[in-house]
Amino acid sequence: MPTTALPSLTELENPQEFIARHIGISADDEARMLPVIGSASRAELIDGIVPAAIRRSAPMRLPAAVTETDALAELRTIAQKNQVLRSFIGQGYYGTHTPGVILRNILENPAWYTAYTPYQAEISQGRMEALLNFQTMVCDLTGMAIANASMLDEATAAAEAMTLAKRSVKSKSQTFVVAGDCHPQTIEVIQTRAAPLGITVLLADSREAWDAALDGDCFAVLAQYPATSGRIDDLRADVAKVHAKDAAFIVAADLLALTMITPPGEFEADIVCGTTQRFGMPMCNGGPHAAFLACRDAYKRSLPGRLVGVSVDAHGAPAYRLALQTREQHIRREKATSNICTAQVLPAVIASMYAVYHGPAGLTRIAQRVARYTAILASGLAQIGHAPRETATFDTLSFHTGDQTDALAARARALGANLRVYGGDWLCVSLDETTTRADIELLWRIFAGDGGAVPTFADHEGATPRIPDTLRRTSAFLTHPVFNTHKSETAMLRYIRSLSDKDLALDRSMIPLGSCTMKLNATSEMIPITWPEFANIHPFAPADQLQGYAQLDAQLRAWLCEATGYAGISLQPNAGSQGEYAGLLAIKAFHASRGESHRNVCLIPSSAHGTNPASAQMVGMQVVVTACDAQGNVDIDDLQRACAKHGDRLAAIMITYPSTHGVFETRVKELCEIVHSHGGRVYVDGANMNALVGVAAPGEFGGDVSHLNLHKTFCIPHGGGGPGVGPVCVVEDLVPFLPGHATAGHGAPVGAVSAAPLGNAAVLPISWMYVRMMGPRGLQTATETAILSANYISARLRDHYPTLYASANGHVAHECILDLRPLKDSSGVTAEDVAKRLIDYGFHAPTLSFPVPGTLMVEPTESEPLAELDRFVEAMIAIRGEIRRIEEGVWPRDDNPLKHAPHTAASLLASDWSHPYARELGAYPLAALKGSKYWSPVGRVDNVYGDRNLFCNCLPIDAYEAA
Incomplete structure (x- = not known):
């Protein structure tokens, strides 16, 4: 009788088990996918896509993968090196109790933390209602007319308030007066922001200096209320004095205090900012926490950040959407109101639910x-x-x-x-x-x-x-029923569930967004963020109490340096946009240190992310756009002309690699050499780093600076649009110019870019866990699998929707742009129609009309199983079949399933169905959907109506119906 060989002990221990859990494609799946693409092996595919000139010179030197259990145990040992003392430090960070129903059902619930930014309004109604509650809460407590749907932190919000005031007031002064009794970290971030913009920050550190400053010339002032020392000032006379100069008065306010003291809106403040941290979010060693920015109505079209508004859908029902998006970076570019494209949505939702949970009486108590x-x-x-x-x-x-x-x-x-x-x-x-x-x-x-x-x-x-x-405050607040209805935990639980049921997140289906990398956020990665040793630490506690965080910081920076090929990294930036900003500040400071402050031209290809030109503008650089060729690559000839023209004024170029068009440009090393030969530095936007890890490193092939999006490549969840972390990575000679933090005792030529020294520190364990469980082999396999999956989708859809940009051999990087533009002429169908019809099939749409209008950019990531990729492909093919029926005249151009998508249950059950297609086709375009159907809660949202009739807080239904 034959004996069966025993498996080895290593096989049984299986330290690499997590890799197969994270990567959705098995070896059998890969064997089915490669022939569709036309490659014999994954190695052959990668060799044909990634230029040989940029391939890594050596494998990543990272610790080998360990199991989830072992990684958690190792991280627990690190966490226990932190000392959690009773904190009475204040300074904008306070102990708080997160209600259990919110902790379990929002912070720890993938229905909330795996959702994407609510650009597709119809499938984001739940989280947008929560954000509307947030805006209402802020407006009510501050007494202001309008508030946005969160900022990155209080210090950043104050800096944004400064620039909002500069854009909005009549005063032509360049002086910004800041009370010396503001939080020190806020003052430092403001000073960092002001310097490249030519704004003079006048710090008034005594009552006499404050009075003198208000008697002088300024465009705005900032006061803390209550002050960082605890003092509550009566600011009414000061506000009147500032207004007499056509200047703005900004108040950094404590929301909990505003339940008891006169709100700034009642003494005519123009802008109010602050943090909602003490509304249910632990101190988290500084973040993530949702900040707020509120202002008078006249400033609303210049207000930075996201704004949730109330519109109507195709059936006349109220519906939420992001309002006034024409202010944002991808539309206005260097003229945008801000470079911030990540909010703090998940913490904002928690803060709003904290107010719903406690209500006005509870908050007052x-x-x-x-x-x-x-x-x-x-x-x-x-x-x-x-x-x-x-x-x-x-x-x-x-x-x-x-x-x-x-x-x-x-x-x-x-x-x-x-x-x-x-x-x-x-x-x-x-x-x-x-x-x-x-x-x-x-x-x-x-x-x-x-x-x-x-x-x-x-x-x-x-x-x-x-x-x-x-x-003393005498006015009422939080009077809307939402803050006075859900009194019992049963009612609160059901309210939270009702909102999450309206949304489409990764817990339901693939989110194939190009450029946004909606990959798995593994539960084991999420577990540590609520450990008390990470959550209950004050960011300005003594350093000897933060040894666990210091080790986490050092290890993660070392690992990210190894992955990127750079010499130094700062984890302080709390969003990708802040990483861009910090990287450009480093380049600017480097040039200044060499007596070349005149270098202020930043070259940016026309295909770049909108945050790139916005960030360049923020650091005082002049944006010069360079051309792309017909294949979407940077036009090297035009780049050479631009470098020659601007010569000794050239500061930097910002490129994205692989490109925003989803291809590996073959001449990227040549591009870097050209810029370097003219004295400029190369900024490689790390938005697409998930196509490089283990395969190529920007610090090796010519990049000088990159930022990373840890909420993309390194698995921090999107949380409905935030939190994020945007580490800035630099080569050796730029390390001295990484952001410092004088408030925490770490001064540097470049000041703080975030309120806390370690930014959104409490989510760093997520990326630590990811790298530790994947190891070098797993990370490289993830990169290669993401490229494999993108090419599989591109190949399967080739005969239905051509891929717009590809390499010479027809391959793409980790994402592909499907060209839908010809369909508009042949059928009247737009890319937006296809995006909305995908909702009926149970999918979040790919990235719509970016970077090319009329296209869909698809990124499957390495985490999706082949069955889900095929389900998406089949949905897209079925939609193409529907479009063909329009082209053939079976359905009218203005009355077909695409134009009426998404279909709500109410619209399909209406008694007066008069469309030329069956109700069942609207509801169940594929038979498989009958077993599991996501129903859009609203029909197509009217964007134009929403901007013309702007409502941005919780109003009674009849109020905006009447409007």
């Missing part, structure tokens, strides 16, 4: 409790000789502690608490939602010293909030 505890703490400390400086405060007290400052801070740490050292000889103590009676008693013990008498809670319990009557 939390704020009153914080204010009462602050008053009690102040009363007890005054009893033992530490009376706070300010009398009007909400949650923060400041004490002049002189030469006792360091000793008291050290005593606090020894007793398990962090206080904030402010200005060298002051201590600040900030309370929050998580503060307890025990915390108050601990703080009294800290200040009383060894053997000192400690106040008793009962003796001070009657202390009243330290908010003057003249600054």
Whole structure:
């Protein structure tokens, strides 16, 4: 009887098991796909696509793959090196309680965190309703007319407020006045932003300096409310003085405090910004947190960021959509209001749901409790000789502690608490939602010293909030029913579920968006983000308490350097757009260090992402557009002419590689050499890095700077449009010009670009887990499989929708652009019609009309199984068959399944069906859909109506129906 060979122990341990879980294509699938493409092997395919001149010189030196269990255990050991003390630092970051129903059903729910940016409105109604709630919450609490659907962090929001004011006011001044009692990290980010724009930041660090500054020339001012030291100022007279100069008054406000103190809109502030962190998001060592930006109605068309508005669908029903998109980068390019194309959608949804969960009464109760505890703490400390400086405060007290400052801070740490050292000889103590009676008693013990008498809670319990009557809020807020209806957890759970049911995310189907890389966000990668050792850390805690984060930062930077071929990386930028901005600042600072500040021309090919020219404009560079040839490649001859013309003014070129058109350009090394020969630096946009990892490295083939999108290549989920992380990577001579963070003690020639030293730190474990579980072999296989899948789709659809751009051998990179433009002449069908009809087939549309109008850009990623790729192909072929019936005259051009897509259940059940196609075809264009059908909650949304009738907060239905 034959014996069966035992498998090896290594096979049984299977350290590379996760690779097959992440990559959806099996060896059998690959064997079926390659003949369709016309390649004998995957290696032959890659050799025919990736130019030999740019192939990696050596394999990536990364740790070998480990199992999910082992990776989690290793990361847990790193996390435990962080010390979680009671944090009383404040400075814009506070302890908070995330309601369990929100934690489990939103933050940890792939229906929410795997959704894409809501550009396709019909399949994004749930998250857009949550974002509309966010905008309403911000408008109500600030008293402002309009708010956007989140910014990256409070400091970035303040910088955007500065430039919004500059665009909007009549004053021609170049001076921006900032109160010295703003959060230090906000001041630093503003200074970084202002310098290349020629804006002078005047820091008024005393009341006398503030008064003098307001008497001088400026286009806007910024005040913190309450101040970083805790003081609450009456700003009404200051606002009037600023308005008399045709300048704007900006307030950085605390939303929780605004439940108790007069909202800025009621004293005529022009712009209000801040963070929603304390509305249910942990401190997360600085991020991700949704910031907000609100303004007066007159500024709305210049307001940066995303704006959710209310429109109507094809059946006249209310529907949500992103409004005023003509402000955005891909349309206005260097004239855009901002380069930010990532919001903080998932944290914004959590903040809005926190307000829905608590309602106005609950938020007020939390704020009153914080204010009462602050008053009690102040009363007890005054009893033992530490009376706070300010009398009007909400949650923060400041004490002049002189030469006792360091000793008291050290005593606090020894007793398990962090206080904030402010200005060298002051201590600040900030309370929050998580503060307890025990915390108050601990703080009294800290200040009383060894053997000192400690106040008793009962003796001070009657202390009243330290908010003057003249600054008390009297107006109502959050009056809309959504904030007053879902009182029980049952009701809240069902509301959250009802919204997620309206949306299409990766938990339901493939999202084949070109350029956006909607790959698997594995559960094991997501688990660590809520570990207390990562979540409950203050970004400005002492460095010895952040050793776990320091190790995570160092390891991830080293791994990303190995993947990209660069010498240094900063993880501080909290979005790809911020990475672009930081990279261009590095190039600008490098030229300045060599006495070449006059180099200010940035060459950008016409095919580039819209954020590229917007970022160049933000750092004060002049954008010069260079041509592309008929195949979508950078026109090298035109590039040479541009380099020669601008000569000693050339600062940089920004290219995307593989190109935005989805091909590997064969002359990229030559391009880099041409730019370098004229003294310029090469910026390689890392948006398509998922087609390079393990195969080629931009730092090796000529790039000087790249940013990465960790929410694309390295598996941080899109979260409905954010959070993101945009590390900036540079070659050796640019390492000194990576962003610094003086507030955290890390000064550098280029200042901070994000509020926190490590940006969106709490999502970095996701990418760490991905790299650790994939190893070098797995990462390269993922890249090659993504290229394989894109070429398979392109080949299968070749006879139905030609691929617009391809290499000489007909291949594409990791994405392909399907050319639908001829269909408009033959049938009247547009690419948008096909995108909407795909919803009826259960798919999110590919990228619509970018980078070429009238096209669809498809990116399958390596994570999708062959069955899903085939399902998408079959849907596209079936749609082409429907278009053919229009071309043949079977259906009219204006009355067919594509023009009426997506079909809602209500429209299909209407009694007056009069279309020339069967209801069943509208509902179930493929028989397989009968077993599992996604129903669009609304019909085609009217974009024009939405912009002409702009409603951006929760209004009663009859209000916008009447309009």
